[in-house]
Amino acid sequence: MNTTVCPRPMPGFRRDHTAITAETGNDRNPVAERHRRLDRLWMSCSSVHIRYGTTEDAEAVCDLAGQLAQSFPFSKARFHDSYAAVLSTDDACLLIAADSDGVLGYLLGVKHRTFYANGPVAWVEEILVRAEARGRGIGRALMQALERWAAQRNCALSALATRRAAPFYLALGYEESATYLRKVLPTRELP
Template sequence: MPHLTQAGDPPEPPQLDGLVLRRATSGDREAVWPLVRQIPGDQPDRGSFDRSFGPLVSLLDTYLVVAESPDEGLVGYLLANFHRTLAAGGSVVWVSEVAVLPSARRQGLGRELVRAAERWARSVDAVSVSLATPGAGDFYRALGYVEDATYFSRSLA
């Protein structure tokens, strides 16, 4: 059985030209909001964001990691969740969101955020990492991800 603790952080958080990856804290709320607005699709609702942020920071089955630059502050984040499955051969980690500010793109930061999620997935004994993307397929294929399902959603609004 996996151990879901905040100590499940990746060992030795990577640094990329002064950027540091670390778990988000409740104090990061305002700095993460502009990053959330970088996610393609519908514009996020600020009230929903505010209600969700605190719990996501503290849930043991959730990994919310931010990328922090000494000059620019937070420039990226990744949100992933751990869940048990019956058919996948074990538990899986689902990456829900990855965002990097335009000024910090194409520097390897997205790759490092995904690798941090993979390290976290191993630390909670997950058998795989999965995600859906509306337009970054080439990026994920370059990281070794393969297309293996069709993603469907239905709005409940």
């Protein structure tokens, strides 16, 4: 099965699984407003759907994020704090790849301002597709959806760091640009 990103949004799409209804416009919640603006990015092809994350996806994303964590011990409590914060900001994009059996993967991207690019850029923080679902175009579809989200926010570029997947990103048109360096900082314990 090939998963592709549809060229235009699904007409009449409604988020029945949340309190957000794009048709009525009655909800003035800032997060609901954000989702109404983002509904234009909704894509569905074949049996795999790329959509925005909701509170109902938290446990499935938590399980996947635990698989991704290699540099730090994974904390479910800290995950849930971060998950709620991600859903509440316009500068984060949580995309879910799902089929009728459940969540197959996710992508977490953020938008931030820069001087070097004369404005905002998008950064892919995390992307993971379940091992059994790889090779079906799901990672590509998630990346394309993030790029559309970033373009709608006037981001000059999309970037990420990778250890093992450089050939995948090069095939999507990404170019090697810099060396990624990091320094782990001491953290204080949360109450």
